[in-house]
Amino acid sequence: MSLAAGFMSLLDVSIVNVALPSIQQGLGASSGGVQWIVSGYALTFGLSLVAGGRLGDVLGRRRMFLIALTGFVLTSALAGAAPNEGLLVAARLAQGLAAGLLTPQNSGLIQDMFRGAERGRAFGMFGATVGISTATGPVLGGLILAAFGADSGWRWVFYVNVPVGALAFALAWLWLPRADTGLRTLRHQIxxxxxxxxxxxxxxxxxxxxxxxxxxxxxxxxxxxxxxxxxxxxxxxxxxxxxxxxxxLLDLTLFTAVPGYPPGLVLGTVYFCGFTGIFLVMSLFLQKGLQYTPLQSGLAVTPFALGSAITAVVAGRLVSRFGRGLTLTGLCLVTLGLIGVAVVVLLVPERELGWALTLPLLLAGVGGGAVISPNTTLTLECVPNRVAGAAGGALQTGQRIGTAIGTAVLATAYYTTVSATGGRYPVAVSVAMLCAIGFMLVAITVAVLELRARRRRVVDADRDEALAADVQR
CATH class of the missing domain: 1.10.287 (Helix Hairpins)
Structure with missing residues (x-):
């Protein structure tokens, strides 16, 4: 149920993009208002993550999960029922705030409820959720619009959260363990x-x-x-x-005394810089350049989502055995897939391009699934449970900042190239992919340095153990 709630909150980052024309048509929204419908959610989402994690540490994950989930469901309903642009923007701001309070509870609950290899498998499921929610947003948005029509279909993009959220609430109420924390501690703990x-x-x-x-x-x-x-x-x-x-609010010893946390946070931020902007660029290219419908555009990037979903679950089971090397392998596969996309769009005729992109996107997705969940596991593995919520919130704040940076950089590269080349969309996509590849190379560098540091720690620990054994003899 926590993964279902996390899926909803992350899905709403991308699913609304395909509904924007429907919103403009249905509400007569201005271009500025449409921009805030998208960016307002992302803004309040990113602002509330660390505070949401800390509230979970203090009040208990179960309580905070139920409160935030209730807020998310109610604000989703308000967004769907909004009669005008202003109320829809306000509902989206409140929805982003609720999502930011909700999301850190997922990683915190995993930290509390699982240990060892089981924790890796749980984070594998969480990583699959992150990858699927980001990549399938355009597909689900296109399906909903096709089912309910252009005039009112956008409302069901928000309404769909209500039954799913209600089910998740009921399951969480029954199954999540109760904490011993009380509201009386809030004033002195926050x-x-x-x-x-x-x-x-x-x-x-x-x-x-x-x-x-x-x-x-x-x-x-x-x-x-x-x-x-x-x-x-x-x-x-x-x-x-x-x-x-x-x-x-955030225990700074996380950055000085918890091995693996700082590089994992940096790696996650940089990876999201290159990862999430890809879908915006591909959506722009497929719909503007190749005249795909929103549903066709979403289906074209489905191979990435499928590859990511499958690999994330498997990677969660393997991370305890292969460690940071698994993340490094995933980053290399993502990079190779993006290189493939950059080459294919230049060489393959436009009428065959949709199918030609399948293999490189699948390869990138397979690699992506081996990045998110293992990095989350390795970054949080040594974090004390008492600050797990805040630590997870900081990690996800880095991901949201990375998302914003990457989307801005890749979209700017795409639009600038389209303008400079007189509308040569394939060239623009290739340039944007090169920007994403640059981010991936930075992430690979961080992963290599962290892998070496981990090996040094193992060597040092073995040496200290051998010295202690010699002293005892």
């Missing part, structure tokens, strides 16, 4: 000033990026320059809270 400082820092990064997808205004990029200042203020405040024995 670092409100830290949450505000971190929220402003993340806002300064995300707001210009999500606005850039709709053109935005140049002065918004000045906010990015403020992000390091607020980030530094957040770190200093968290150090002060911890120094006086308080409860910081």
């Amino acid at each position: 670092d409100y000033r830290g949450a505000l400082l971190l929220g402003i820092a993340v806002l300064c990064v995300l707001f210009p990026l999500v606005q850039s997808e709709g053109g935005g205004t140049p002065w918004l990029w000045l906010l990015v320059l403020l992000a390091p200042a607020f980030g530094y203020a957040f770190v200093r405040w968290e150090q002060r809270v911890a120094g006086r024995g308080g409860k910081p």
